[in-house]
Amino acid sequence: MKKQQTIFLLTLWAALTLAVWFHPAEDISQAERRTLAQMPEFSLSALESGQFREEFEDYSLDQFPLRQGFRTLKALFHTQVLGMRDNNGIYLTNGIAVKQEYPLSEASLDAAIRKFDAIHEKFLGESRCFFAVVPDKGYYLAAPSGHLAMDYDALYEKLGAGLPWAEQIDLRRCLTAGDYYRTDTHWRQECLIPAATAICDALEVTAPKAADYSEVQADKPFYGVYYGQAALPMEPDTLTWLENETLRQCTVYDYETGKTGSVYDTAKLTESRDMYDVFLSGARALLTIENPNAKTDRELIVFRDSFGSSLVPLLLSDYARVTLVDIRYVSSAKLDSFLDFRGQDVLFLYSTLVLNSSSSLK
Structure with a gap:
């Protein structure tokens, strides 16, 4: 059972990583009204300095597949399950x-x-x-x-x-x-x-x-x-x-x-x-x-x-x-x-x- 769980998690991680790499990058988030990070330009100097890794992390987070859906799930978990009164400083009352x-x-x-x-x-x-x-x-x-x-x-x-x-x-x-x-x-x-x-x-x-x-x-x-x-x-x-x-x-x-x-x-x-x-x-x-x-x-x-x-x-x-x-x-x-x-x-x-x-x- 533990081996099967490990295989499942590795497969899921690989699938999401491939999706980040190959799905078309979006320029802006209409919901958040901001520009999204784009794929950083690769160079040996950027790799050695750690700049490429940092910029790629930002890119991965911004271009994550189904990102808006996951943001909504996270917000619902915080407010409906954990009982938090607001999400990102904003609360809902009567819609x-x-x-x-x-x-x-x-x-x-x-x-x-x-x-x-x-x-x-x-x-x-x-x-x-x-x-x-x-x-x-x-x-x-x-x-x-x-x-x-x-x-x-x-x-x-x-x-x-x-x-x-x-x-x-x-x-x-x-x-x-x-x-x-x-x-x-x-x-x-x-x-x-x-x-x-x-x-x-x-x-x-x-x-x-x-x-x-x-x-x-x-x-x-x-x-x-x-x-x-x-x-x-x-x-x-x-x-x-x-x-x-x-x-x-x-x-x-x-x-x-x-x-x-x-x-x-x-x-x-x-x-x-x-x-x-x-x-x-x-x-x-x-x-x-x-x-x-x-x-x-x-x-x-x-x-x-x-x-x-x-x-x-x-x-x-x-x-x-x-x-x-x-x-x-x-x-x-x-x-x-x-x-x-x-x-x-x-x-x-x-x-x-x-x-x-x-x-x-x-």
Whole structure:
């Protein structure tokens, strides 16, 4: 019996090794949204130094046959058999994937406040300024499901005290857990009318009405970033965006590429690893939206993270120009090299996820 087990294990090992060697290598993992290690180039020097062995180990792990299936089995074993509360820091509750954000980082929040203060002092002395925090899904789901979460009340209180020059817009009551994608970090644009209305009311501009938009759905399922990270069985989301004639006639200028595009970049549905990039073409340092049908000549500057990509299109009705600034990708100290600050309305729109890990802000 022992001999048979040994033969079986050796045969299995040989089969898997041959499969790694001969099955076609994949360039990227769609589920994990990352590039996969490729077969290393062989040389005697690489072999002698151990570099080839290390790179081949990475290649073998990334190109392992049925790798995604094994990742799912491992995740199920951890959560269903071992009773672990999460996998890779992500837990499921009622079919919704949530990243555990705990604890609140006071140092990160202080750093963000200092960054925003510096921007205000240098550029925004003549502007009306507003600040809106986007709560992550944990705000709605952590406590009911018995998971740890940051101290959200302390975060809001600290921001309010630390940014006295900005009017706070509280979005917490405008949202529910169902307003976020099940498999992703982000919120669903079709659910954002109440949040957009709260912001527009504070800015004193025309608020959006659901009847003014038509819903357009992507023709393939949306697997968000948590789908790959958690490796747990989940139903995909449906990605929907809101369209109307005003948005169709707006143009979007990208300062990085020097090109002009549209509010919704539908090519991203097939070209990008992240279908959420359909909203304003995804991560961009500086964008300006021109609205030829604006009801006023007012302008708005939005300092934002990726949540702003899907919300800002709902704020456009009255504004002739809206500029989006993502200081994760451009130095805030050099903004006057690109933008002319002259008393525009200013909105800071940041998620709790970024505020609690603000080292990315430049």
